[in-house]
Amino acid sequence: MAAAISRWRTYSLPADARLDAPGLIGPNAILQLLPVVERVYGASRLSAMLRRALIASVPDGEHMVPEGDAARLHQLLRIQDPEAAPRIAAEAGRRTADYILAHRIPRIAQTALKILPASLAARGLSRAITRHAWTFAGSGTFRAVDPWTFEIAHNPMISGERSAIPLCHWHAAVFERLYRALVCRTSICVETHCGAQDDSDICRFEIQRGARPR
Structure with a gap:
């Protein structure tokens, strides 16, 4: 990962910049977005986005990062495009x-999950996701409603945003890929409610089994 990280510069924060989000989140909330943004928009656009998002330096991949950094970058992407x-x-x-x-x-754990019936594999995977929820929920509160349904209250990745439609495509894609790999190949994850849609401040994700609609 270090080689990939070295492709991006280190940025200096403006003197009056304030990082007001106290929570931490896993570095992949930023790191995995960078190469995609660079491929779509180019290196100069990525550089401008990092500066505007007030990201002082690219994460090293080994430590948690301020959730405010990740949130600003994702929110900026939603605003710009x-x-x-x-x-x-x-x-x-x-x-x-x-x-x-x-x-x-x-x-060995992946192999065990793959050979279990989907209902049992989902139970095991949902427990593992719950144990490591701090890596993607930050200061938000994560809850596994059941092995196929998750909720994040006060999701920092959409803090302060309002939208008529769900915004948490990054979270949904993480859950979907994990379930497809370890539980059921036709799993799809749908954010059925987003905290940005109203004052409930709850993001709800449901894993469904079946072919993705065209």
Whole structure:
């Protein structure tokens, strides 16, 4: 990962910049978005986005990062290109899940989940996701409603935003890729309610089994 990280510069924060979000989130919330944004928009656009998002330096991949950094970058993407943002965030989410599969879930555990019936595999995977929720929920409160349904209250990645439609494509893509790899190949994750849609401040994700609609 170090070689990939070195491709991006280190940035200096403006003197009056304030990082007001106290929570931390996993570095992949930023790292996996960078190569996708660079491929779509180019290096100069990426540099400008990092500066505008007040990201002082690219994460080293080994430590948690301020959730405010990740939130600002994702929110900036939604503001600058609302049509492409869902697709870009989803690709970053799939890349995040691939990193988790390659580096965070032991192969023996993956093999065990794959041979279990889907109902039992979903139960095991949902427990693992719950144990590591701090890596993607930050200061938000994560809850597994059941093995196929998750909620994040006070999701920092959409803090302060309002939208008529769900915004958490990165989270949904992470869950979907993990379930497709370890539980059921036809799993799809749908954010059925987003905290940005009203004052409930709850993002709800449901894993469904079946072919993705065309």
